[in-house]
Structures are given as C-alpha cells and as structure tokens.
Amino acid sequence: MTTIPVQYYLVVAAALFCIGLAISITKRHFIGMLLGIELMLNAVNINLVAFGRHDPERLSGQLFALFVIVVAAAEVTVALAIILRVYGRFKTVDPDKVNELKQ
Amino acid sequence: MEAIIFYVFSALTLAAGLFILFSRNLIYGAFALFVAFLGVAALYVLAGADFLAVSQIMIYVGGILVLLIFGIMLTQKKEKSDDSTRHNRVEVAITRKIWGFVAGAGLFGLLVKVILSSDFRMAGEEMSTKSTIKTIGVELMTSHLLPFEIAAILLLVALIGAAYLALNRNPTA
Numbered sequence: 001m002t003t004i005p006v007q008y009y010l011v012v013a014a015a016l017f018c019i020g021l022a023i024s025i026t027k028r029h030f031i032g033m034l035l036g037i038e039l040m041l042n043a044v045n046i047n048l049v050a051f052g053r054h055d056p057e058r059l060s061g062q063l064f065a066l067f068v069i070v071v072a073a074a075e076v077t078v079a080l081a082i083i084l085r086v087y088g089r090f091k092t093v094d095p096d097k098v099n100e101l102k103q
Numbered sequence: 104m105e106a107i108i109f110y111v112f113s114a115l116t117l118a119a120g121l122f123i124l125f126s127r128n129l130i131y132g133a134f135a136l137f138v139a140f141l142g143v144a145a146l147y148v149l150a151g152a153d154f155l156a157v158s159q160i161m162i163y164v165g166g167i168l169v170l171l172i173f174g175i176m177l178t179q180k181k182e183k184s185d186d187s188t189r190h191n192r193v194e195v196a197i198t199r200k201i202w203g204f205v206a207g208a209g210l211f212g213l214l215v216k217v218i219l220s221s222d223f224r225m226a227g228e229e230m231s232t233k234s235t236i237k238t239i240g241v242e243l244m245t246s247h248l249l250p251f252e253i254a255a256i257l258l259l260v261a262l263i264g265a266a267y268l269a270l271n272r273n274p275t276a
Contacts, residue, residue: 004106004109006223007218007221012117012146014211014218015120016139016143018207018208018211018214019124021210022124022203022204022206022208025203025206025207026200027129028199031129031171031174031175032129032132034171035129035133038171039120039123042143045155046146049150053151053152054226058246059239059242062152065152065155066155067250069158069159069163071254071257072167073258073261074257074260076167076171077261078261078264078265078268080173080265080269083174084174084268085268091180
C-alpha cells in the first residue's frame with residue numbers, strides 16, 4: 001500500500017485555509033464569513049489528521065480534530081443566533097453597515 | 104491508485120472552495136461547501152481516520168450546513184425595491200476583494216514555501232489499516248477525559264445561549 005507523503009496533505013490544507021481566509025475577507029455577508037471560517041477549521045483538521053497518521057497508538061491528532069469539530073459546532077450555533085438578532089435589529093447582514101452597538 | 108484518489112478529492116475540495124469564493128449567491132456557496140466537506144471527509148479516510156470522516160459527515164453536513172442554510176434563508180432580502188425615492192447604491196468596494204486576494208495568495212505562498220522547505224522526521228511508524236474507533240474511545244475515556252467533559256459543558260452552554268439569544272423578546276414587533 002503506497003502512502004501519500006504528509007507534505008501533500010499540508011499543501012492541500014494550506015490552499016484550503018487560504019481560500020477560507022479570502023472568503024471570509026471578501027464576502028459582504030455575515031454567513032459568508034462563517035462559511036470561510038468553517039473552511040479554515042476544516043483545513044486545520046486536515047493537518048491534524050495527516051500528522052496523527054504517524055501516531056497510531058494514541059491518535060492525539062485525531063482526538064484534537066474531534067474537539068475542533070465540537071467547538072466549531074458550538075461556534076456556529078451561537079454565531080447564527082447573534083446574526084439573527086443583528087438582522088432583526090438592523091435589517092441588514094452587511095458587516096460594514098453594522099457599526100453601532102445601539103441603534 | 105491511492106494517489107489518484109487523493110488528487111481527485113483534493114481537486115474537488117479546492118474547486119468547491121474556489122466556487123464559494125467566486126459565487127455571488129450564498130445559497131450556491133452553501134451547497135459548494137457541502138461538496139467541500141465531503142471532499143475533506145474523503146481525505147480523512149485516505150489518512151486513516153475513518154471515525155473522524157463519519158463524524159465530519161454527520162456533524163458538518165448534517166448539522167452545521169443545515170444551520171447555515173437556515174441562516175442564509177432567514178436573512179435573505181430583496182436587493183431591488185420599487186421605492187423610487189430610495190438612494191441608488193453604487194458598488195465601489197473593490198478594495199475588500201483586492202485585500203482578500205492579497206492576503207490569501209500571500210499566506211498561501213508563505214505556507215507552501217515553509218512546507219516545501221521543511222523536513223519532517225516522523226518518529227512513530229505508519230498507521231496500519233485497522234479501525235481507529237477502539238483507540239479513540241479508550242483515549243477519550245482515559246487520558247482525554249477532562250477535555251471530553253469540558254466539551255460536553257461547552258455544548259450545553261452553547262445550546263442554552265443560542266436558544267436564549269434567538270428568543271424573540273418582543274413578540275409584537
């Protein structure tokens with residue numbers, strides 16, 4: 001069984017991370033920014049899994065990736081609740097237009 | 104054979120990411136994110152993380168993506184209105200795109216340079232083909248018990264906090 005070198009995974013994860021970064025900078029929508037953040041978290045998970053491949057006894061990398069997934073789920077729920085509140089108050093989802101704490 | 108599958112799924116994931124970056128409609132972006140998550144799950148399988156791939160599909164595709172699509176649809180609004188007294192909106196905010204591409208491409212160049220110049224010496228031996236579920240379960244219940252419990256409390260707090268935040272406090276409005 002031929003195995004893929006760890007550098008290949010790292011390059012793919014780096015590309016995915018940078019795409020996520022560009023998405024979260026360029027999108028003019030709160031949920032678009034969230035999509036970018038999710039892609040970045042996934043890219044980090046690929047790195048952790050790729051290195052965790054060489055630790056078959058303890059699997060620290062995969063466990064860390066599992067906790068990252070859990071934290072991402074918690075983050076998305078709270079972020080969506082905040083976005084819905086902001087939308088209800090400001091009637092917009094453009095981050096440039098939401099610049100006041102109290103309207 | 105494995106290399107070909109790796110390339111195919113990597114290309115699929117990156118193409119889905121680029122589609123999100125260039126698509127103007129966020130709903131299409133969310134469906135492209137679905138493809139990207141499935142591609143990442145396939146990369147997990149190729150790296151020997153079978154349990155993590157299944158969790159990825161269940162949590163991300165089944166949970167987070169559905170939440171995101173709900174959020175997009177609940178905050179969708181019409182761009183055009185018939186109100187003729189409304190100010191015309193001229194889109195000149197091109198600097199944000201330029202900065203996004205500069206940051207993304209610059210960071211990618213830097214990361215690739217670092218990765219290609221690094222020389223990793225792996226201490227442990229390569230993973231065998233056995234399933235990882237038993238190891239993950241034992242590790243979660245022994246040496247990673249405290250983070251496990253903290254993650255449980257975090258999820259509970261996030262659940263209650265999200266429900267409280269999204270509560271409609273003013274039903275007449």
